[in-house]
Amino acid sequence: xxxxxxxxxxxxxxxxxxxxxxxxxxxxxxxxxxxxxxxxxxxxxxxxxxxxxxxxxxxxxxxxxxxxxxxxxxxxxxxxxxxxxxxxxxxxxxxxxxxxxxxxxxxxxxxxxxxxxxxxxxxxxxxxxxxxxxxxxxxxxxxxxxxxxxxxxxxxxxxxxxxxxxxxxxxxxxxxxxxxxxxxxxxxxxxxxxxxxxxxxxxxxxxxxxxxxxxxxxxxxxxxxxxxxxxxxxxxxxxxxxxxxxxxxxxxxxxxxxxxxxxxxxxxxxxxxxxxxxxxxxxxxxxxxxxxxxxxxxxxxxxxxxxxxxxxxxxxxxxxxxxxxxxxxxxxxxxxxxxxxxxxxxxxxxxxxxxxxxxxxxxxxxxxxxxxxxxxxxxxxxxxxxxxxxxxxxxxxxxxxxxxxxxxxxxxxxxxxxxxxxxxxxxxxxxxxxxxxxxxxxxxxxxxxxxxxxxxxxxxxxxxxxxxxxxxxxxxxxxxxxxxxxxxxxxxxxxxxxxxxxxxxxxxxxxxxxxxxxxxxxxxxxxxxxxxxxxxxxxxxxxxxxxxxxxxxxxxxxxxxxxxxxxxxxxxxxxxxxxxxxxxxxxxxxxxxxxxxxxxxxxxxxxxxxxxxxxxxxxxxxxxxxxxxxxxxxxxxxxxxxxxxxxxxxxxxxxxxxxxxxxxxxxxxxxxxxxxxxxxxxxxxxxxxxxxxxxxxxxxxxxxxxxxxxxxxxxxxxxxxxxxxxxxxxxxxxxxxxxxxxxxxxxxxxxxxxxxxxxxxxxxxxxxxxxxxxxxxxxxxxxxxxxxxxxxxxxxxxxxxxxxxxxxxxxxxxxxxxxxxxxxxxxxxxxxxxxxxxxxxxxxxxxxxxxxxxxxxxxxxxxxxxxxxxxxxxxxxxxxxxxxxxxxxxxxxxxxxxxxxxxxxxxxxxxxxxxxxxxxxxxxxxx
Numbered sequence: 001x002x003x004x005x006x007x008x009x010x011x012x013x014x015x016x017x018x019x020x021x022x023x024x025x026x027x028x029x030x031x032x033x034x035x036x037x038x039x040x041x042x043x044x045x046x047x048x049x050x051x052x053x054x055x056x057x058x059x060x061x062x063x064x065x066x067x068x069x070x071x072x073x074x075x076x077x078x079x080x081x082x083x084x085x086x087x088x089x090x091x092x093x094x095x096x097x098x099x100x101x102x103x104x105x106x107x108x109x110x111x112x113x114x115x116x117x118x119x120x121x122x123x124x125x126x127x128x129x130x131x132x133x134x135x136x137x138x139x140x141x142x143x144x145x146x147x148x149x150x151x152x153x154x155x156x157x158x159x160x161x162x163x164x165x166x167x168x169x170x171x172x173x174x175x176x177x178x179x180x181x182x183x184x185x186x187x188x189x190x191x192x193x194x195x196x197x198x199x200x201x202x203x204x205x206x207x208x209x210x211x212x213x214x215x216x217x218x219x220x221x222x223x224x225x226x227x228x229x230x231x232x233x234x235x236x237x238x239x240x241x242x243x244x245x246x247x248x249x250x251x252x253x254x255x256x257x258x259x260x261x262x263x264x265x266x267x268x269x270x271x272x273x274x275x276x277x278x279x280x281x282x283x284x285x286x287x288x289x290x291x292x293x294x295x296x297x298x299x300x301x302x303x304x305x306x307x308x309x310x311x312x313x314x315x316x317x318x319x320x321x322x323x324x325x326x327x328x329x330x331x332x333x334x335x336x337x338x339x340x341x342x343x344x345x346x347x348x349x350x351x352x353x354x355x356x357x358x359x360x361x362x363x364x365x366x367x368x369x370x371x372x373x374x375x376x377x378x379x380x381x382x383x384x385x386x387x388x389x390x391x392x393x394x395x396x397x398x399x400x401x402x403x404x405x406x407x408x409x410x411x412x413x414x415x416x417x418x419x420x421x422x423x424x425x426x427x428x429x430x431x432x433x434x435x436x437x438x439x440x441x442x443x444x445x446x447x448x449x450x451x452x453x454x455x456x457x458x459x460x461x462x463x464x465x466x467x468x469x470x471x472x473x474x475x476x477x478x479x480x481x482x483x484x485x486x487x488x489x490x491x492x493x494x495x496x497x498x499x500x501x502x503x504x505x506x507x508x509x510x511x512x513x514x515x516x517x518x519x520x521x522x523x524x525x526x527x528x529x530x531x532x533x534x535x536x537x538x539x540x541x542x543x544x545x546x547x548x549x550x551x552x553x554x555x556x557x558x559x560x561x562x563x564x565x566x567x568x569x570x571x572x573x574x575x576x577x578x579x580x581x582x583x584x585x586x587x588x589x590x591x592x593x594x595x596x597x598x599x600x601x602x603x604x605x606x607x608x609x610x611x612x613x614x615x616x617x618x619x620x621x622x623x624x625x626x627x628x629x630x631x632x633x634x635x636x637x638x639x640x641x642x643x644x645x646x647x648x649x650x651x652x653x654x655x656x657x658x659x660x661x662x663x664x665x666x667x668x669x670x671x672x673x674x675x676x677x678x679x680x681x682x683x684x685x686x687x688x689x690x691x692x693x694x695x696x697x698x699x700x701x702x703x704x705x706x707x708x709x710x711x712x713x714x715x716x717x718x719x720x721x722x723x724x725x726x727x728x729x730x731x732x733x734x735x736x737x738x739x740x741x742x743x744x745x746x747x748x749x750x751x752x753x754x755x756x757x758x759x760x761x762x763x764x765x766x767x768x769x770x771x772x773x774x775x776x777x778x779x780x781x782x783x784x785x786x787x788x789x790x791x792x793x794x795x796x797x798x799x800x801x802x803x804x805x806x807x808x809x810x811x812x813x814x815x816x817x818x819x820x821x822x823x824x825x826x827x828x829x830x831x832x833x834x835x836x837x838x839x840x841x842x843x844x845x846x847x848x849x850x851x852x853x854x855x856x857x858x859x860x861x862x863x864x865x866x867x868x869x870x871x872x873x874x875x876x877x878x879x880x881x882x883x884x885x886x887x888x889x890x891x892x893x894x895x896x897x898x899x900x901x902x903x904x905x906x907x908x909x910x911x912x913x914x915x916x917x918x919x920x921x922x923x924x925x926x927x
Contacts, residue, residue, distance in 0.1 A: 004037075005075050005081055006077075006078060014027075018074075025074055026067065026070065028053055029070045041091060041093055043091045046089045055306050068084075122155065125274070129152065132271060133156070133226075133256065137247050137254045137255065138247060138265060140269070142259055142270055144444065144446075144461060146329060148273060154170070157226060164254075165252075166223045166252075171230065172231065173185060173229060173232055179238040182242065183215065183216060186242065187216055218249070220250050221250055227254070228256045228258075230257075232257050233379075240264065260379065260443045276292040276328075277293060278319070279291040279294060289315065293322035293332055296333065297339070298336075301339050304336070305341075308339070320348055326461045326463070330375065352466075372463055376464065383444075386431060387439055389410075393409060394468060395468025395471070396484075398465075400448060400459035401459070402455045403436070407429060408484075410432065413426050413427055440458070445459070446461065482525045489518055489539060512550065513550060516550075519543050523536055523540060523543075527563075533566045536563065540583060541563065542582070544586045547559060551747055552784070553786060554590075554594060557590035557591050560583050564584070577614070577617075581611055581617065581620045585620065593785070594785055596635075596788050596823075597632070597826060601627075602632075605631060618651070622648060622651060635826070636831075641674070642672065645667040645668040645670070648668075649661070649664040649667070649668055663708050666708055669681045669688070673715060681715070682719050707740075713739070714752040714757070718868070736757070737749070746784045757769070759829065759832060761773060762796065763872070767800060770796070774793060774800060778790070787824060788826035791826060794817040798810060798813045803836070808844065811844060821833070831861045834853050835872055838853040838876050839879075847880060850880055
């Protein structure tokens with residue numbers, strides 16, 4: 001707090017008070033006042049004020065004069081404290097801390113470390129600690145290096161100084177290397193902080209030898225004083241003795257300590273100084289600027305370069321940098337200094353090299369705070385041998401770890417300095433517990449809050465992890481640690497739910513999501529030069545299917561492809577058939593969404609089927625038939641899809657121990673619906689829903705976490721519409737979507753939208769519902785990499801626009817979207833979309849083009865055995881005839897129905913050959 005005349009100015013909360021009441025001034029006026037205060041009586045030129053307060057705006061000098069007048073009005077009778085230097089600028093005189101004025105002692109600012117800048121984002125911590133000093137006499141601020149403990153402590157000291165008649169004494173311990181000299185440092189601080197008379201009363205005349213705590217403590221009796229012990233971690237035992245002794249000497253004396261770990265003395269209250277707030281990944285604009293980490297970054301960058309740009313791009317990059325630095329103030333300040341010189345784009349691109357790029361802090365800072373590496377070197381040297389070894393090995397964990405994970409990775413490690421047989425055998429659980437506790441206590445490992453029923457987890461801050469990995473590399477342990485890490489997670493992911501595992505799938509997949517970072521780190525290492533491809537293939541086989549279940553489709557596809565490619569390396573021993581089956585099935589399941597139902601996907605499923613036959617795996621034979629049926633249906637080939645669906649049901653009867661017979665009803669019902677056999681489809685859907693129970697009948701294997709009951713209701717909605725019950729169709733589709741949203745699985749949600757709710761809403765004229773469904777589909781499909789469903793969504797959006805407002809621009813958008821859909825090969829919705837396109841063309845009076853679109857829809861339908869939309873196509877054709885069109889007879893047939901039939905026959909032959917290549921035909925025969 002700063003006192004100017006009768007005003008009390010609080011820079012951290014940007015508040016001015018007069019006799020306890022808030023004085024209102026504008027934000028620009030406060031910015032000017034802060035600049036004048038920080039100049040400490042020196043002249044601040046008009047140009048400097050304008051650049052500091054209006055960095056990106058051109059303003060006239062009279063704007064500045066208006067705000068100066070407002071400040072002088074707030075000062076009242078003390079208005080002359082702001083002095084004008086004609087033609088040059090302004091200066092502020094008489095700004096003192098309130099505590100110093102009241103005591104008549106040396107200014108507190110002379111006895112506390114001077115900060116080069118304002119404190120940002122610590123209002124809550126300062127308030128909490130200030131209140132804590134009223135309830136506890138020893139308060140210790142703990143946190144990792146660079147978190148800002150000293151800065152917060154000095155701010156708190158300035159806030160509470162008025163409570164202590166004998167003032168605040170700041171004892172810097174960072175430069176004290178030997179515990180024997182702590183008493184000397186304390187005596188020096190007391191002598192510097194207190195007037196000569198008070199120093200004499202304390203008996204500060206130096207004895208011939210070294211001072212001891214016993215020499216100092218008696219002189220503190222009865223004093224009302226705040227003692228700030230800064231940087232205690234390397235002298236923790238002596239600091240604890242000092243805090244205990246001085247508080248025992250006087251009931252009015254309090255201790256505020258800063259340390260990487262608690263003092264662990266009676267009556268101590270520990271306050272964990274948190275990182276600054278970082279913006280979320282989805283935040284933009286104002287939401288980014290509100291985050292305190294970003295505010296600090298911008299303030300420091302602009303202090304170094306007033307022209308540092310602020311636009312949407314630099315804000316997004318700044319937010320990303322702050323997230324990657326975990327909101328650590330020192331790291332952010334160093335990053336901002338680099339950004340001011342290099343540009344934030346260069347900084348963001350090279351931030352992985354934390355220690356080289358984040359150097360060059362304030363020259364006035366402690367040497368260990370001028371670079372990140374120096375700061376962490378300081379912490380590392382304070383650890384014992386076992387803690388140092390553990391910290392290095394914990395660097396292999398990404399996004400946290402459990403105690404069990406740490407133990408299984410480090411249990412074979414020998415710690416530094418191991419001299420006995422027990423230590424040489426590696427970490428025991430007791431040793432790990434002690435070392436991990438030490439690292440947590442020293443704020444090098446963060447213990448994360450555990451929710452009800454979940455394991456406690458730990459993590460390293462990003463900069464600490466980078467340091468640990470570098471140390472691991474320096475010690476030649478990187479490969480050994482990475483191998484242990486990858487091997488452990490192979491064991492973890494091998495325990496994914498299966499028919500006999502007994503795990504609750506939902507619970508297990510929540511745990512899987514927590515370990516995604518570790519999975520990615522392990523796979524990246526295994527397939528990198530110097531890694532272990534054999535371990536990587538084995539890990540990918542058990543973990544990649546989980547990526548599909550987690551709707552991480554792009555990543556599933558790419559990780560499976562890398563592992564499959566690695567199996568072709570002659571240096572890699574032949575992999576077990578089960579491994580190859582898992583990888584192929586995951587690859588085929590994901591590839592259809594990212595690439596479309598192309599030949600490659602069909603060939604992958606054919607390979608799965610062939611290998612499953614050779615190994616007599618009923619589960620993978622069924623999965624291959626499911627993949628073949630689904631891929632053919634997505635490609636619009638309903639006849640072949642129905643054949644595979646029927647083969648699936650027949651084969652399922654041979655494996656009664658696999659609860660997939662009920663699911664086979666759904667697979668066949670979908671194909672029957674598209675084939676136009678609505679009664680048969682409805683019969684199978686009703687039969688399935690009558691007996692289906694998700695926990696019992698789900699296909700309980702990794703890579704197939706689809707909730708078939710919800711997906712079945714989406715198909716039922718289509719069948720109901722085809723049977724003429726539009727109202728019930730909408731009702732069922734909405735129920736299916738609500739259930740999918742509760743289930744929280746993107747594949748299920750998108751399937752319900754693509755197959756059920758959106759087409760039914762479009763066909764029944766429920767435009768508002770269709771619009772909501774399209775918006776949700778667009779978001780979910782884009783974020784999960786569902787290329788085919790994104791293309792379909794674009795068609796649905798254009799169809800809705802044409803239905804609501806038919807005009808040429810919307811028709812062009814629809815035509816482009818249809819072209820995009822055709823390129824993906826996802827032709828299942830094409831017939832319906834062509835019909836809707838024909839409606840839009842007819843509404844715009846373009847009858848010949850409407851007839852051509854309708855003709856294409858009919859040819860496609862006939863060629864592929866798709867008849868669910870036939871009645872609607874006839875209605876569209878009738879409407880077109882009434883409007884003066886040709887009713888959908890192909891113009892290139894000259895109106896001859898027989899010619900149209902010939903065209904359809906040709907199209908049928910072409911389409912069928914695409915999906916019945918020799919490998920697929922052999923698969924059908926073998927099945």
